Amino acid sequence: MTKLFMRYWFGGTYGPRRRESEEFFRKKISVPDKRIPHEELRDKRGFTLIELLLSISIIGILIIGITDFYLTIVSSRVKNQTITEVEQQGSDSLRLINQLIRNAENITTPTIGASSASLTLDVVDSGKDPTVIDSSLGRLRVTEGAGSPVFLTSSALTLSNLTFSNLSRVSTPGTIQTTFTFTRVNTAGKHEYDYAKTFTSSASLH
Secondary structure: OHHHHHHHHHOOOOOHHHHHHHHHHHHHHHOOOOOOOHHHHHHOOOOOHHHHHHHHHHHHHHHHHHHHHHHHHHHHHHHHHHHHHHHHHHHHHHHHHHHHHHHEEEEEEOOOOOEEOOEEEEEOOHHHOOEEEEEEOOEEEEEEOOOOOEEOOOOOEEEEEEEEEEOOOOOOOOEEEEEEEEEEOOOOOOHHHOOEEEEEEEEEOO
């Protein structure tokens, strides 16, 4: 009887102990493994020092590139403005000088075949006679009659090599060739303002 009970309890296909044992192992096998894989731990550990330094280096290179590009654009714009300023004032000055020559009655100085740093014209309007064109303090100016000199150029430019050449011939209308150089003032020594140009033109009396 005792053997039969032991066989029933611990052995056999349907013994209580066997069923409990099988159920226990089934539950144990079905328990999920909650351990975090090594790959996930590696992904969640954050940036390494090398990765951080590399990121900072890349960002620094980008900032330097953008800054350099911006400064290049600004420098080009200032350079273009400098060239425009010099050429505009040079063209306007030549246009005014040529107009004064064409409206004059006679050329007083320089004489035929000579050159001078100033031009004196005999004009029709007695209130503007004589009209003198010369330079002072590195700027082009005109003086009409007894009036005060009037500067034709700004202080941002320096006038040099102003020359009036009388190319007139006997029995022909007087002809004056005007030559001068404008240089942009560059006290700061920046290359954007480093620009000079020589202007030349001729005009004859009417």
